[in-house]
Each structure stands twice: as C-alpha cells, then as structure tokens.
Amino acid sequence: MNRGRIVVASMVGTTIEFFDFYIYATAAVLVFPTLFFPKGDDTAALLASFATFGLAFAARPLGSILFGHFGDRVGRKATLVGSLVTMGVATFLIGILPTFEQAGYLAPALLAVMRFAQGLGLGGEWSGAALLATETAEKGKRGWAAMWPQLGAPFGFFLANGLFLIIMGVMDYDSTAAEPNHGFMTWGWRIPFLLSSVMVIVGLYVRLKLTETPVFAKAVQDGKKVKTPLGEVMRTAWRPLIIGTFVMVATYTLFYLVTTWVVSYGTGKVVDKSGVKLSISYIDFLQMQLIAVVFFALFVVVSGRLADRVGRRRLLIVATVLIIVYGLTFKWILDPANTTQGTMLAVLIVGLTLMGFTFGPMSAVLPELFATNVRYTGSGIAYNFASILGAAIAPFIATWLVADYGVGWVGVYLAIAGCFTLVALLVMKETRDVDLDRV
Numbered sequence: 001m002n003r004g005r006i007v008v009a010s011m012v013g014t015t016i017e018f019f020d021f022y023i024y025a026t027a028a029v030l031v032f033p034t035l036f037f038p039k040g041d042d043t044a045a046l047l048a049s050f051a052t053f054g055l056a057f058a059a060r061p062l063g064s065i066l067f068g069h070f071g072d073r074v075g076r077k078a079t080l081v082g083s084l085v086t087m088g089v090a091t092f093l094i095g096i097l098p099t100f101e102q103a104g105y106l107a108p109a110l111l112a113v114m115r116f117a118q119g120l121g122l123g124g125e126w127s128g129a130a131l132l133a134t135e136t137a138e139k140g141k142r143g144w145a146a147m148w149p150q151l152g153a154p155f156g157f158f159l160a161n162g163l164f165l166i167i168m169g170v171m172d173y174d175s176t177a178a179e180p181n182h183g184f185m186t187w188g189w190r191i192p193f194l195l196s197s198v199m200v201i202v203g204l205y206v207r208l209k210l211t212e213t214p215v216f217a218k219a220v221q222d223g224k225k226v227k228t229p230l231g232e233v234m235r236t237a238w239r240p241l242i243i244g245t246f247v248m249v250a251t252y253t254l255f256y257l258v259t260t261w262v263v264s265y266g267t268g269k270v271v272d273k274s275g276v277k278l279s280i281s282y283i284d285f286l287q288m289q290l291i292a293v294v295f296f297a298l299f300v301v302v303s304g305r306l307a308d309r310v311g312r313r314r315l316l317i318v319a320t321v322l323i324i325v326y327g328l329t330f331k332w333i334l335d336p337a338n339t340t341q342g343t344m345l346a347v348l349i350v351g352l353t354l355m356g357f358t359f360g361p362m363s364a365v366l367p368e369l370f371a372t373n374v375r376y377t378g379s380g381i382a383y384n385f386a387s388i389l390g391a392a393i394a395p396f397i398a399t400w401l402v403a404d405y406g407v408g409w410v411g412v413y414l415a416i417a418g419c420f421t422l423v424a425l426l427v428m429k430e431t432r433d434v435d436l437d438r439v
Contacts, residue, residue: 006136007148009206010129013084014152015159016199017125020091020118021056022160023192025260028053029269030164030282031189035099036108046269047399052112053260056119057384057392063123064380065230071128071376072229076135079376080128081207087121088200090114095193127380130363135372135436140308143432146364147304153359154297154352157259158290163192165286174281229377233370237378240369244382245389246424247316247365250323251358252390253417257410258351259289261395265334265407266344270399273406276336284341292348299356307361313430316365319357320425324418326354330411368431375436390417 032052033045063083071079094114100107129149137145167173173184233241264270268279280288306315333339333347362383370378394413401409 005206005209006132009080009209010133010149011152011155012206013080013125013203014129014149015155016084016152016196016203017087017122018153018156019160019199020087020156020196021122022157022259023091023164023196024056024094024115024118025053025256026161026164026263027189027193029260029263029267031185032111033269035101035185036097036111037100046264047396048108051396052108052115054392054396055112056115056122057387059116059119060123060384060387061381063120064127064384065123065377066120067124068127068377068380069229071124071131071380072374073227076128076131076376077207079124080132081204083121083124083128084200084203084207085121087118087125088196088203090117090121091193091196092200094118095190095196123380123384126363126383127367127376130367130379131376134364134367135375142368142436143307143312143361143364144304146367147300147307147360149363150300150304150360151297154293154300154356157293157296160192161286161289161293163195164189165283165290167191168283168286174283229374230381233374233378233381237370237374241378241382243424243428244366244369244379245385246420247428248362248383248386248421249390249424250320250414250418250421251355251362252386253394253414254323254326254351254358255355256391256394257398257414258292258348258355261398261410262344262348263289264395264399265402270402272336272402273404274336278336278339278344280341280344285344288341288345288348291345292352295349296352296356296359299353300360301356303357303360307364308432311430311432312361312365312368313425313428315361316358317422317425319354320418320422323354323358324415324422326350327411327414327418330414331406331408334407334411336407365431368434368436369428372436 028049029046032049037045037048039045063086067079067083070082091114094111097110097114098107103110126149129152130146133146133149134142167188168184171182171184171188173182173188263282263285265272266278266280266285267282268277271277303315303319333343366379366382367375369382397413398410401413
C-alpha cells in the first residue's frame with residue numbers, strides 16, 4: 001500500500017471531521033445562543049448552546065459502536081467512508097437550518113438532531129483513521145505513523161477558525177458592537193458549514209482509492225473475525241477499555257477548556273465571580289488561537305517521534321503531570337483583574353503545546369491496547385467515552401465554576417481530570433512493542 005496515500009487519507013479525513021466539529025464549537029459561542037434559542041438570559045442561552053455542543057459527545061460512543069461493528073466485521077476502508085459521509089451531510093444541513101425567529105422551537109430541535117449526527121460520524125472516524133495509520137506502519141515507527149491522523153485536529157481547527165476570521169474580517173463584524181441583524185449573523189456564519197461539502201468530496205476521493213489494511217486482511221484470511229465485536233470487547237477487553245478511556249480524559253478536558261470555554265471567558269460572555277469582565281474582541285481572540293494552534297501542530301509531530309523513542313507511557317506521564325501543574329496555575333494566570341491579551345496568548349500557547357504532547361501518541365496507544373478483531377470497536381469506544389467524561393461537560397462545568405466560584409476552580413477541575421489520567425497511565429503497561437497481528 002502506498003505510504004503517501006495512507007498519510008494523506010488518514011490526515012485529510014480527520015482534518016475534515018475536526019473542521020466540521022470546530023466550526024460548530026465556534027458557532028456555539030458566537031452565533032447559536034442568539035439565533036437558535038429564546039431571547040432572555042444570555043448566560044442561560046450560552047449554557048443551552050453548550051448543551052447542544054455536548055450532545056455530540058453523547059452520540060460519539062454510539063458512533064464508535066455502530067461504525068466499530070462494521071469496521072471489525074466489514075473492514076476499515078468502507079467504514080471510514082461511511083463515517084465521513086455521515087459527518088459531512090449533518091454539517092452541511094446545519095448551514096441551511098432555520099433560526100428560532102423563523103421556526104420557533106423546531107430550530108433548536110433540528111440543531112440538536114444535526115449535532116447528534118455529527119457525533120455519530122466522528123465517533124467512527126477517529127478510530128478508523130488511527131487504525132489505517134497504525135496497521136500499515138513500518139516496524140518501530142508506529143508512533144510516527146499514527147501521528148499523521150492526529151495532525152487533523154490542529155489542521156481542522158486552523159481551517160475552521162481561520163475561515164471564520166476571514167469571513168468576519170471581510171464582513172466587518174465585531175461581536176462586541178455589531179447589531180443582531182448584521183449580515184454575518186443572518187447568513188455569513190453559514191458559509192463554513194456549507195463549504196464543508198467541498199472538503200468531504202475531496203476526502204471521499206482519497207479514501208475510495210485505498211485498499212484494506214494488511215493486518216485486517218490477515219485476520220479475515222485466518223478466520224478471526226468475530227460476529228459481535230462489542231460483546232467480544234466487553235467479555236475479553238474490558239480492562240484495556242477502562243484504562244484507554246481514562247488515559248484520554250485529561251487530553252479532552254484540556255482541549256475543550258482552552259479552545260471552547262476560554263473563548264466565552266475571554267470575550268466576556270461569561271463573567272468571573274469577582275465581577276471583573278474580560279472584553280477581548282472575538283476577532284482578536286481567534287487570531288490568538290490561530291497562533292497557539294501552530295504550537296499544537298508542532299508538538300503533535302514532536303510527540304509522535306518521542307513516542308517511538310522513549311515509549312508512549314513515559315511520555316504521557318510527563319505530559320499529564322505538566323497538565324496538572326498548568327491547571328493549578330489558573331487562579332493567577334487567568335485572573336480577570338490582571339489578564340491582558342499578551343497573558344491570554346501565553347495561556348493558549350502553553351495549553352495547546354501540552355495538548356500536542358498528550359494528543360500526538362494517542363492514535364498509537366489506544367489501538368495498541370486491543371486485538372485486531374475488536375480493535376476498531378475497542379479503541380473507538382475508549383476514545384469516545386473519554387469524550388463524554390472529559391469534553392462534553394467541560395465547557396458547561398467551567399462556565400458554572402467561573403461564574404459561581406471563580407476561574408481558579410476551573411483549573412482545579414482540569415487538575416482533577418489530570419489525576420484520573422495519571423492513575424490510568426501508572427496502571428497501563430507500555431504498548432510500544434506489542435504485536436498488532438494478535439487476535
């Protein structure tokens with residue numbers, strides 16, 4: 001199988017998937033509270049928007065079970081195509097939904113359905129891309145090979161926020177001063193959702209040219225497929241399932257705090273308990289995030305190389321300890337009385353640098369925990385259950401904590417998540433040299 005094609009297919013698919021996911025995250029702060037929920041309490045509308053954001057995380061384990069079943073029964077290639085189409089169609093439809101003013105409560109209901117479908121698609125996408133990379137990797141280079149689909153996260157984030165930044169700049173939209181009937185709020189925000197269809201077509205073109213991974217093909221040849229991958233995972237691999245889930249919890253919590261929640265905090269949509277309000281413009285904040293995400297991408301690459309040299313477990317233990325320390329500094333580094341744009345940029349850079357270190361090895365670690373005949377299902381469930389524990393509720397809890405107890409407690413919340421991950425890593429055995437052909 002052509003190595004370059006594998007790299008492109010694994011990375012372009014996750015880039016598209018994360019692009020779709022991130023444009024929703026951006027709109028959940030900037031657009032949806034105003035357009036899709038009843039007018040009234042701004043904080044309540046933001047919390048409702050975050051609730052629909054979190055709905056996709058509830059769908060993701062279901063997606064991992066559904067697509068995992070077909071990935072372990074039918075094959076990696078066909079399942080990857082199905083997950084991409086599911087995500088792409090749902091994202092496009094969000095771009096043409098009516099608003100609350102046009103359709104009443106039908107509008108948030110439809111938004112919730114589309115968000116659920118997005119979650120189903122992404123639930124099957126990541127594990128398929130990770131398996132495509134790991135099951136075709138050269139000996140001793142799985143960490144490096146598995147790094148490529150992980151780059152889809154920063155690339156998708158960069159494309160999503162970069163596109164929003166361009167649109168707002170061209171339309172001269174300022175979130176702190178613009179009128180509700182501004183062109184961006186009536187139709188401009190829809191452009192990224194509609195353009196996702198173009199990216200899906202590109203992703204499908206690349207993936208349809210792939211052949212099946214040799215590891216899965218060998219399992220089929222040897223008659224090792226199982227009839228019910230979910231049942232087999234629960235019966236034979238429940239321990240790695242639990243370990244894999246908690247290994248990912250800190251990663252998810254960190255990412256959705258420093259990319260989703262922090263936007264609402266930094267732009268003043270959520271006010272600290274002290275009553276001091278940050279008021280960084282949304283465009284300035286996007287620019288800072290785009291700078292910080294470069295560090296995310298860079299350290300995904302660095303961690304992929306390190307994971308092969310020093311081992312996955314040792315690297316992730318160091319990264320998790322640093323995440324815990326980082327969280328415990330929130331009381332000072334995000335104090336609204338002293339936080340400037342420069343300080344916020346530093347907070348974002350440090351957070352996304354740590355994200356690169358902890359996220360880069362994950363597409364090697366989770367597949368390595370499971371046997372071939374349940375690998376798609378097992379790695380997907382672990383990855384996506386972690387999304388519920390670490391990401392789905394993170395923006396919601398952080399919004400509540402900062403309003404009632406102060407921003408320092410948001411950092412404590414991150415540190416607690418880090419402690420759960422640290423325990424899982426201490427229990428986990430090193431996976432660098434495991435045989436992926438095992439069933």
